[in-house]
Amino acid sequence: MINATKKWIFLKISSAILVPLMIWFLFNLVSFYDKNYDEVLLFFVSQPSKLLFSLFIVFAYFYSALSISEVFEDYIESEKIKNVANKLLYLFAIIIPILTLLLLFKLSL
């Protein structure tokens, strides 16, 4: 199987997982965004929202990295610039969710 096919399959699997997670997160976001510290904290530290939010962050970055690299593929002509852009994108998509998960597990009531 060539790399482009693998990338497409990963993109489709991650989008199928991400759609219900996005719907779940949006319903919760509109309910807690203007609440006080304790109520917002409760959402991020209690289960199952902590687990679901962690999955949402991981899959959102994974899916976005794959789909934005497609945009680079379509619109960046130079291979050199494209490679640098992709490396920076993948680095960003790994570091931010890891840091967020570490912070999330540090949070407590």
Place this chain on the structure above:
Amino acid sequence: MTDKNPISPHIQIYNWHISSLISISHRITGIINIIIVTFICFWVAFLLLGNSNYELVQKFFEGYFGKFLIIGTVWSFSFQILSEIRHMFWDLGFGFELKTSNITGLLVIFGSLFLTIFIFILGRSLFI
């Protein structure tokens, strides 16, 4: 030697159709969404600073701009959800006919507006 990697036809060359509008909007909202998710990650980080510092965030979200930002976020995600579902149907081999493609394109545009209102009303009344 200059690189001759072929790139996509520029968006200014062809006439605009529903499909091209949805396609470019799908890409734009995808990039906007990951910026929003990054801000949500900062929001989580802000919680670590404690209750006294959080009042600033709460005041921001209680204001008009904060509410506008949340509604915009819900629309941008709703658009991405519906457009992604449209792509899934294409992947299964359905909806390629021009008429069907135009109808599903319109469904994505108007459906995202409906979904935004639906999520906002239901989310505000049912959760927490």
